Amino acid sequence: MKNNLLKFTLAASVILNLTVFATVAYHHYQQSRSWVSPFGKVMEKDRFLFEELSLKPEQLTAMKNKAIFFHAEIDRRRQEIDIKKHDLVTLLKRESPDKKAIDAVIREISGKQEAMQRMITGHMLEIKASLDKDQQQKFLDLLASTMTKSDTRMCPPHERAK
Secondary structure (H helix, E strand, O other): OHHHHHHHHHHHHHHHHHHHHHHHHHHHHHHHOEEEOOOOOEEEOOOOHHHHOOOOHHHHHHHHHHHHHHHHHHHHHHHHHHHHHHHHHHHHHOOOOOHHHHHHHHHHHHHHHHHHHHHHHHHHHHHHHOOOHHHHHHHHHHHHHHHHOOHHHHOOHHHHOO
16 A cells, blocks of 8 residues: 555656646747847747838848847847846835935936837838838838737827727
């Protein structure tokens, strides 16, 4: 009887360990296959929003080359902002929070977010300038739907009812 209980416990432990390992491996695989766009949309690695446009091969190659550098830089800046957010939380956890230090970290976070938004906007203008009129319209529609998750929210309130 004791031998059967030991075998059952061992089998259950092995199954549990395999399940945990498989889950961790799957999550790691999923995370390594994707990245977050500047607008917060999770996308497959090596896939870009502009690929949904009807681009000429040379346009596609040029944009991919720019996009790889751009996304690496955006990821780096996001990490810097995350570090500052962690610093902010650390300051808030103190027994007697230093309001001046908190304000300084908030200003740093705001400055980094503003710089990142300016970089994103400059990148979008650069892409737009490299497109013809039809591609520009598709690009702007794609941006509107991606940035807002809904085309209607990009419209002014008076145009939504139309």
